[in-house]
Amino acid sequence: MKEVENREIIQMKEYKIINKRDTRSGFGEALYELGQSNPKVVALCADLTGSLKMNAFADNFPERFFQMGIAEANMIGTAAGLTIGGHIPFTGTFANFSTARVYDQIRQEVAYSEKNVKICASHAGITLGEDGATHQTLEDIGLMKMLPGMTVINPCDFNQTKQATKAIADHIGPVYLRFGRPVVPNFITDDRKFEIGKALKLIDGKDVSIFATGHLVWEALEAAKILNRKGISAEVVDIHTIKPLDEKAILESAKKTGCVVTAEEHSLNGGLGDSVAQVMARNFPIPQEYVAVMDSFGQSGTPAELMKHYGLDAGHIVASAEKAIGRKV
Amino acid sequence: MPDNNSLREIASQVRRDIIRMVNGAKSGHPGGSLGCADLLTALYFEIMDHDPENFDMDAPNQDVFILSNGHISPVFYSVLARNGYFPVKELATFRKLHSRLQGHPATMEKLPGVRVASGSLGQGLSFSIGVARAKTLNEDDKKVFCLMGDGELQEGQVWEALMHIGSKKVDNIIGIVDYNGKQIDGPTDEVMPLGNLKLKFEAFGWTVLEMNGNDMDDVVATLRHAKTLSGNGEPIMILMTTEMGMGVDFMMGTHKWHGAAPNDEQRDNALSQLEETLGDY
Structure with missing residues (x-):
């Protein structure tokens, strides 16, 4: 020293x-705007539409929103299949259920099959808080980065999450986008x-x-x-x-x-x-x-x-x- | 359009291909492949609307076939090649280094006709939901056929997909279960009994048809019927009874040829029972 x-x-x-905002709301806003600007964007959610802030998309583009129920494995497979026909599927659930729970499904039908699926994961890390370790994933970046061809993104605030959500729609290839639950400082300028x-x-x-x-x-x-x-x-x-x-x-x-x-x-x-x-x-x-x-x-x-x-x-x-x-x- | 006798001749050649491929690779899964040779022949040469010469991953205005039980890749590859998706001589590369014909179907090597990797079981029906949904969004009224093994139904994900399709009435899917009653460790009744599949599927909101998957007349008639029924509000599931190892006497009536390759002597014995109709590769 x-x-x-x-x-x-x-x-x-x-x-x-x-201002102070949650990163997941950045995802939700961008997804809604993508719904308006890109008719190929479709979204799937496993019974966490509110938590993922996907309501605006679901309400405004019901024909392009798929409520999958509590069936994450089925959601990943369905998302992979939706790419046949040129759609860009965004899946939404908590980070733990977006990765560890469905790792083999992502590995075989998304990564190995080179499908243009955007796996969007909220409540990543310990800032999920009170729900405890069953829901707090601290392994997801490692899991996802080990998959060949997978892009792994962890934006830092509301604005950047919004930017990132829009950027991955234009990127061809599978993406893991990780964001969080709590309200945090928003500081990245346009x-x-x-x-x-x-x-x-x-x-x-x-x-x-x-x-x-x-x-x-x-x-x-x-x-x-x-x-x-x-x-x-x-x-x-x-x-x-x-x-x-x-x-x-x-x-x-x-x-x-x-x-x-x-x-x-x-x-x-x-x-x-x-x-x-x-x-x-x-x-x-x-x-x-x-x-x-x-x-x-x-x-x-x-x-x-x-x-x-x-x-x-x-x-x-x-x-x-x-x-x-x-x-x- | 080939008549059913022509389809039987094609299926015989497909069975020869299966035996020769698995023998050549000294590994692979002949039993289920032989059992499903009639189904895949009927689908690709008679039932499906598709374009083998111009393979398009997006399959616009084409019927799509998804092989969920990817281990029966030999029958899939043979039918794709015999149908014109890729050169028949490429079947000789099955399971060899740098081949497009991976042990289980894959897309990474860009083999025309394959739309998703399969092998890790229980995933094809979920993928089929996506394809079916995409077709609806694209105002494409063609169908999605998905073949599963019966042992594969032990995977929980299959029931997630069955529930989704039945309850949300994804009615452009036609599921097919290869109901041969056998899996690697033995009869399904011993390994993990499947119960009354017809009642289970019906309870999940499916219309269930039954057919003898080794009777070409029944296969063609039932698939045609399924296609007619499809799109009317309920998804169709075909419970297809087959004989594992069909066409080769010593491979039938046992689960032992699920994933074992015949040696040269066994190959010759098998080939002596299967007519060469289109010329070996």
């Missing part, structure tokens, strides 16, 4: 909270264009690279402010697309800062951190610290309590950044 101790506080880009596979640098820095995804992006921005007050210049990069990973942007940042912190609302195993570590190990081995859930299931609690308990907050990102900087040779 000695090397940065006496630095002066530097100018840093600050992000303002536009000028920050969303491009699948293209990392979004939010703050320039030179001492440590913080690669964050999903709800942890805002926490990373908060962490950067704290670090800045300590005289540490943190670079914050929003890795909304975990696969395909923007290796170029990651390496460019890491080579500049010399150490890395990854932050995600996911298990340590198989998430963004693993993907980044693979890039570093093969190209540019440097210290990396993980902000993630350490190989455990979640539990009941409020989203805020759980994020604090599992160490998924700005404070833990700050500590990890300091640790990573301390490990620099």
Whole structure:
């Protein structure tokens, strides 16, 4: 830490909270707008239309909305079949039921069969909250990124989820889009264009690279402010697309800062951190610290309590950044 | 349109292809393939409206066949090739490295005629719902045929799909169950009894037809009837009784040839019982 101790506080880009909204509502709004603009878009839901914010689409385009009941396996297969004839199916249920419950169906009929299905998953991670670990998936990014040809996206706020939902409709190929339940800061402005596979640098820095995804992006921005007050210049990069990973942007940042912190609302195993570590190990081995859930299931609690308990907050990102900087040779 | 005698001749050649493919690969599933040779021959050469020379994944204004029990790929591949979807000589590559004829049907190698991968059981009927729905959205009144094995009905997902189709009246689907009573570990009655399938399907909102899947006259007449009934509010399920290994005496009456390949001697014995009608590949 000695090397940065006496630095002066530097100018840093600050992000303002536009409003506070849930990312799932960004999905719902975009899906409705897609319904208006693209007649090929169809949607399927497994008895969670309200939770997924799919009502506007369902109400306005009933002939293109399929209520599947509590039958997720059947929903995935039906979505795959709907692509025969040129439709673009969006499936909606909780992240756990969008992945682990239907993994073989996705593997065989969507990924291996190269079907243009958009698997849209709400209530990802522990911020699902009080329902507890049966519903909190921390393994979904890992599961989905292991499937050849699958695109995996975890947007950070309402605006970005909306942008991402629209972008995947234009992308040909299977996509896993992961978003969440709680109301969180909405801060991505319209000028920050969303491009699948293209990392979004939010703050320039030179001492440590913080690669964050999903709800942890805002926490990373908060962490950067704290670090800045300590005289540490943190670079914050929003890795909304975990696969395909923007290796170029990651390496460019890491080579500049010399150490890395990854932050995600996911298990340590198989998430963004693993993907980044693979890039570093093969190209540019440097210290990396993980902000993630350490190989455990979640539990009941409020989203805020759980994020604090599992160490998924700005404070833990700050500590990890300091640790990573301390490990620099 | 071929008459039923011509269809029987084609089916004989298809059975020869099955034996030769499985022998050539030294692996594969001859039993169910032989049992379903008459059905697939009738569907592709007589019943379905489709375009073998210009395979289009989207199948506009064409009937679609989905093979849910993907392990009977030999009969599927033979009928597709004999129908003109791809060169017959390609059957020789079955299950070999770099072949488009994967052990179980797949789309990744772009084999014309295959619209979805199958093999992991219980998934084809769900896929068929999607195809059927897409056809309705596209104002395409053609049908979706989906073949399942009887053992496959032990998969829970099949009943999700059966419930959906029956209750939501997806009436452009014609399901077919290969009711041969056998699966890998033995008779279905011993492994996991299926109960009264006709009553179960009817309770799920389906119109059930029954046919002898190894009697070409019955197969053609029942499929024609199913196509006529289809589209009138209730989905159609055909309970198709077949003999696993049909056409080869030593493969019939047992489940042992579900997934075993004949050696060269057994191949020759089998081929001596099946007339070569269209020329071997």
